[in-house]
Amino acid sequence: MRTPARDQRRPSLRRRLLVFLLIPMAVLLMLDALLSYGVALTYANRVHDRGLSDDALMLANMLGNGELGNQLSPQARFLLEYDREGHSYFSVRSSRHGLIAGDGELPLPAKMPVADAVPSLYDTAFDRHTLRAATVRAVAPRDPTDSLIVTVAETLRDRHGQAREILLLSILMQASLIACVLSLVWFGVSRGLRVLDPLTARLAARSHELTPIDAPDVPQEIQPLTRTIDALFGRLRSTLALHDRFIADAAHQLRTPLTGLSLHVDRAIADPRPETMADAFSHIRRLTQRAARTSSQLLALTRAQAAPLDTDEPQLLDLGRLIPDAVSQRVHEAIRAGVDLGYSCSGQPLSILGDASSVLDLLDNLIDNAVRYAGRGSSVTVNLQAQVDGGVCLSVEDNGPGVPPELLPRLSERFFRVAGNNEEGSGLGLAIVQRIVERHHATITYRLGEEHGLRVEVHFPAPIPPVSRQA
Structure with a gap:
């Protein structure tokens, strides 16, 4: 009886489909989260860089117009330094008088900007903080030969915070979307597997069909x-x-x-x-x-x-060795029957792909048929020859009474025996030979002997190399 625990151990097509979909989606969600964080951080950096540049230009313009003089009011200093999660830093330097206001140790860019140019943005470190700074050069208001170097910097906390907020919103939306997709996939897989119900019902309704x-x-x-x-x-x-x-x-x-x-x-x-x-x-x-x-x-x-030979593993058989050994084992039996059993071969390499036991059964039935029906005082010759196409021809010929030409096509029928023959037999020998020939994709030919008797020829195809067979 089937138990629930055993059913749980069985593989589930539905569960496998969901796992195959869930894991890639989770990986895609992680990759998308990294990409979203990178995009959000890039966006936040651009916004804050634009703000830093505007602050530096605004301060430089105010100093250049003489609105602040050489001093900053406490209110202006507070606005420049205020940061709810850290500090903002600034410095105003004169090329002649040195530091005018701000932090004198605030690093300057490696390459100073020219006067009235676009602010130079760069990353730096100060007071154990990683900073993003903007530096601009302006002409001093009271001395045209003097220039003011204005630097405004801020920490990166605000930028990273905004990037995390954008990432959290995107993950929530994408996770909700993936949950909806998985629900639809679950529903679709469940509905799709129902197409197997008619097939299951047909199989369940069968008895022995x-x-x-x-x-x-x-x-x-x-x-x-x-x-x-x-x-x-x-x-x-x-x-x-x-x-x-x-x-x-x-x-x-x-x-x-x-x-x-x-x-x-x-x-x-x-x-x-x-x-x-x-x-x-x-x-x-x-x-x-x-x-x-x-x-x-x-x-x-x-x-x-x-079964056909294709379902088995055919072996490369050397008929030049296999056939003579099999013929020699039948010599004593042929002598007792008063039959001269001989063997001849061309001496060339003679190999086929096949099953050794089946080929021996084929030869035994051919020899047995020839010895049994040729009669005492006759001769039976087993011949092995190579063919032009690379195949092998195995023939068994006797000089017995032979078979009427019109009956040659029926020799492979089961239980068929030539009328008027007094020898006992089952009528299955040549039928067995026919089935073995078909298994080896060979051909068999029945013809009358040169003088009289019967000649049976089996043509085996050339052995195909294993590489060619796989191709």
Whole structure:
């Protein structure tokens, strides 16, 4: 039974979407806050720099017009020095008489401005404070040869305070906007995920159906998932079809030997004479061997039909080594059957991409078919040759009675056996060969021998280098 704790450990698409949106938005908010603070500080500096310049020019004009003389009134000094969060500083210097008023230690700019020019703005430090100062030069009112240097400075607290106020207002507005966006995203994601409800309902309503689930109402973003599921259903249908076919084939092929076994057992029980028992046991042995071979052939056919070779990892096989070893293992069996089994090869490198066990099954079935139906006193030759296109041709040829030309296209059919042949067989050998050939993207050709008999040729394609296959 599903528990709430287990559900909480499961990944949530809604939560993941929200996290993927929330983290970038938080990063963007921080970057925007830094940018907003920089913009606000720049704006505050411009406003205060303009005020400093105006104060310096105003004081210089008042001194230049002779309105203040050489002294500043206490009221004017208070207005110049007043700052609610610190101090404002000023100094008035004469090029001839030195300091007239203000702080004599207030630093001057590195490059002094010319008379009646735009005030020079610069950063400096004084009295353990970082200051922003403006300096202007004016002509002395009573002595044209003298000049007055007026400097007005202030701390940076007011500038930073205004920048923080602007930043706070912008963050509040942007945070509210992000909260609204996240709410809309939450609502949109929740509403958007409801498009999966019809698909979920269709899957829940199914019992044992494996038909495709893709439909026009499936969103485009979900189509790769539904197509993958449909492909899985297709493979399951193929597997189940193979399963059903195997059961049907097994029942069809094993019914005859099992019926014969039952008859001969009843015969041995009914007539216990030694000669009758020996004959019954001989038939029982033959039928048992036939049932065992039929079972192994059915299993081999099922393996050959199970999946294409592309789903596995094909290996580079050297047929020049694999085939001779496999042929040598069948020589003793061919001798007992009175068949001359031989092998010939061009001696060139002969490699293919494939599955070794499947290729050996293919060769075993071809040799078994040739030895079984060629008859005693015949010869079977296994030949391996390189092709012009880089592929390999594997052929098995016998000089037996052969097959009528009109029946050659039917040799790969399951359970097909040429009429008039007295050899027992399941009719599955060449069908297994056909499935293995298809798995290796090869081709198979049946033709009559040079004199008589049957020649089977399997053409394997040239091995493709791994880099080319990935490309």
